[in-house]
Amino acid sequence: MVEPLVRLDKITKVFGDGPTAFQALRGIDLAVEGGDFVAIMGASGSGKSTAMNILGCLDTPTSGRYFFKGVEVQALTRDQRALLRRRYIGFVFQGFNLLPRMSALENVELPLIYRGEPAARRKSFAMAALAQVGLEPWASHKSNELSGGQQQRVAIARAIVTRPQMLLADEPTGNLDSETSFEIMRLLRELNRGLAVTVIMITHEAEMAAFASSVVRLRDGLVEQRELAS
Amino acid sequence: MNNVSLRRDRHVLFLAIRQIYRHRTRSLLTVLGVVIGVFSVITMVTLGNGATEAVRASISALGSDLLTIRPGQSAGPGGGSGGGPFDLADVEAIRGQIGGVVVVAGQAQTAGVAVRNAQSWSTTITGTTNEFFRAQRLTIGAGREFTHEEEEAGKRVCIIGATIVANLFQNTDPIGQVFRVRGISCEVVGVLEERGQNGFGGDLDDTIIMPLKAVQRQLTGNHDIGAIAVGVDPTFNSAAIQAAIVALLRERRNLDPTQDDDFSVLDAKQIADTISGTVGILTLLVGAVAGISLLVGGIGIMNIMLVSVTERTREIGTRLAIGALGDEVLLQFLVEAVVLSCLGGLVGMVIALIICITAAPLIGVPFLFDAQINFLSFFFSAAIGIGFGYFPARRAAGLNPIEALRYD
Numbered sequence: 001m002v003e004p005l006v007r008l009d010k011i012t013k014v015f016g017d018g019p020t021a022f023q024a025l026r027g028i029d030l031a032v033e034g035g036d037f038v039a040i041m042g043a044s045g046s047g048k049s050t051a052m053n054i055l056g057c058l059d060t061p062t063s064g065r066y067f068f069k070g071v072e073v074q075a076l077t078r079d080q081r082a083l084l085r086r087r088y089i090g091f092v093f094q095g096f097n098l099l100p101r102m103s104a105l106e107n108v109e110l111p112l113i114y115r116g117e118p119a120a121r122r123k124s125f126a127m128a129a130l131a132q133v134g135l136e137p138w139a140s141h142k143s144n145e146l147s148g149g150q151q152q153r154v155a156i157a158r159a160i161v162t163r164p165q166m167l168l169a170d171e172p173t174g175n176l177d178s179e180t181s182f183e184i185m186r187l188l189r190e191l192n193r194g195l196a197v198t199v200i201m202i203t204h205e206a207e208m209a210a211f212a213s214s215v216v217r218l219r220d221g222l223v224e225q226r227e228l229a230s
Numbered sequence: 231m232n233n234v235s236l237r238r239d240r241h242v243l244f245l246a247i248r249q250i251y252r253h254r255t256r257s258l259l260t261v262l263g264v265v266i267g268v269f270s271v272i273t274m275v276t277l278g279n280g281a282t283e284a285v286r287a288s289i290s291a292l293g294s295d296l297l298t299i300r301p302g303q304s305a306g307p308g309g310g311s312g313g314g315p316f317d318l319a320d321v322e323a324i325r326g327q328i329g330g331v332v333v334v335a336g337q338a339q340t341a342g343v344a345v346r347n348a349q350s351w352s353t354t355i356t357g358t359t360n361e362f363f364r365a366q367r368l369t370i371g372a373g374r375e376f377t378h379e380e381e382e383a384g385k386r387v388c389i390i391g392a393t394i395v396a397n398l399f400q401n402t403d404p405i406g407q408v409f410r411v412r413g414i415s416c417e418v419v420g421v422l423e424e425r426g427q428n429g430f431g432g433d434l435d436d437t438i439i440m441p442l443k444a445v446q447r448q449l450t451g452n453h454d455i456g457a458i459a460v461g462v463d464p465t466f467n468s469a470a471i472q473a474a475i476v477a478l479l480r481e482r483r484n485l486d487p488t489q490d491d492d493f494s495v496l497d498a499k500q501i502a503d504t505i506s507g508t509v510g511i512l513t514l515l516v517g518a519v520a521g522i523s524l525l526v527g528g529i530g531i532m533n534i535m536l537v538s539v540t541e542r543t544r545e546i547g548t549r550l551a552i553g554a555l556g557d558e559v560l561l562q563f564l565v566e567a568v569v570l571s572c573l574g575g576l577v578g579m580v581i582a583l584i585i586c587i588t589a590a591p592l593i594g595v596p597f598l599f600d601a602q603i604n605f606l607s608f609f610f611s612a613a614i615g616i617g618f619g620y621f622p623a624r625r626a627a628g629l630n631p632i633e634a635l636r637y638d
Contacts, residue, residue, distance in 0.1 A: 053632050058551060058632050078556065079555050079556065082550065082553050082555050083553065085551065085552065085553040086553020086554075087553070089553075091551050091552060093548075093635065097547070097551075097635065099545050100545075101252050110552065111552045111553060114549075114552065114553050114554050114555075114558065158552070
């Protein structure tokens with residue numbers, strides 16, 4: 001059997017301890033193949049953000065095993081997980097999280113700086129990524145001069161500029177109007193298909209989940225259902 | 231580790247510099263404390279060194295191998311209470327019995343008004359011998375010294391300073407001219423080379439010098455010698471000569487061992503050392519106070535850096551999420567603090583040098599570039615950057631990316 005890109009094996013996560021302890025994840029099993037587009041849905045408190053943080057190697061599970069490309073992530077150090085994020089994972093946040101005062105281009109270059117790319121390569125990679133999200137003419141604009149949709153496109157460009165294998169999007173359309181939301185979703189689907197990048201996205205809107213190839217529903221820290229999108 | 235690469239790359243140094251440039255105004259305000267600190271340390275120490283040098287120079291102008299013996303125990307001019315004056319026998323005893331003495335000049339001093347035509351000028355008159363010029367390192371600029379005959383006979387001739395030339399002779403050539411002082415007439419045979427002021431504001435050129443015997447006979451009317459200038463051979467130990475003179479004079483003045491000296495021997499070099507030592511201590515003290523302001527400047531940097539870390543929490547979270555290592559974030563903030571404080575140190579140095587070069591002539595001290603204090607201040611400001619930058623940087627690096635991303 002070929003190892004999937006991502007495999008969660010009986011993952012649990014408990015916050016706090018003693019009587020105030022809160023069990024966010026109660027034993028999640030999940031496999032995502034390379035090239036998939038998975039939407040994770042669930043009510044607030046269902047554990048979808050916790051699952052996303054663990055998938056993004058930002059957090060470690062209380063128990064269970066997380067395999068990313070066959071590597072057991074829960075056994076890695078903080079720095080090793082950072083290096084793993086740097087090389088293989090791109091993040092898109094609900095609040096865009098662009099660095100203010102920096103131009104769109106500089107924001108997109110940021111992950112390449114941490115990868116030690118020389119300036120000329122940084123610039124050409126970043127311009128290519130901006131072109132992919134259709135924002136090449138806006139490269140020199142400060143991030144706070146852009147509209148919400150444009151900002152999210154810059155954030156997506158920043159996430160894909162390192163050619164990651166997995167794109168994690170946490171409610172990427174949560175701060176956008178519906179028309180812009182559809183544009184962003186179409187962009188994500190395009191990238192998923194064009195670059196064969198695996199996309200895992202949290203959303204609570206069924207319309208957005210419809211862009212994914214499969215939908216995972218979480219409820220009370222457990223996978224309730226996994227289905228192919230309509 | 232399978233096919234997963236966990237290679238580390240370092241390219242974060244310039245991130246800090248970019249950040250400083252982006253926040254120019256804030257950066258400037260942040261380093262203001264360090265700028266002022268470095269500036270005050272360097273200015274205070276440089277000007278203090280200049281003042282020390284000025285004092286030393288003006289005292290050694292009096293003659294660095296010069297001992298001055300006065301009756302009484304006061305160091306001030308005019309002698310103090312206690313012992314009576316010396317006489318010529320004392321002068322000859324010192325000349326004859328103390329080794330290492332090159333010149334000995336007894337002096338009889340008095341004050342008086344000098345008059346020529348309608349001009350009058352109140353000044354001091356010193357009666358002494360040609361040896362006095364050697365001991366005090368005085369140079370005759372025009373004319374000549376006293377002749378042996380003039381000294382022996384106590385002729386009414388005089389050698390005058392530039393201030394007297396200016397006030398009695400309106401800067402015309404005074405050689406061969408005659409003026410009156412305290413009712414006796416006196417012919418000018420020489421003019422002293424101009425010396426300017428001493429370290430205490432006194433005019434060294436406001437003096438009339440006559441043969442010792444002329445002053446004793448015509449003006450003071452006694453054989454008293456008010457002060458003895460002793461020039462010593464610089465290869466001899468002046469302290470030993472000083473001790474020998476003290477022993478000789480105690481014997482001559484019949485002091486028994488329980489009595490204190492009723493005269494004093496001053497070493498010009500010793501005075502110079504004492505005074506420049508005192509000024510040096512003051513410089514150190516003022517420099518230390520300025521050093522405290524440098525420390526306060528460092529605390530200012532820490533404050534702003536801490537605020538900056540809080541303000542940039544989301545940014546730090548984003549950086550950590552996209553793969554920045556804790557060390558890289560730490561380094562970025564640390565480099566930011568160090569670059570800021572070094573920049574502040576440099577600016578402070580430049581301002582201090584400009585101020586010192588401008589102010590030194592205004593307050594009448596030489597400008598002495600002190601490489602040591604410049605280096606020390608710069609080094610200290612860099613150290614402040616590391617010391618006070620580490621704590622905020624540590625805090626930034628230790629942030630939990632999940633919480634930092636959620637921070638508003």
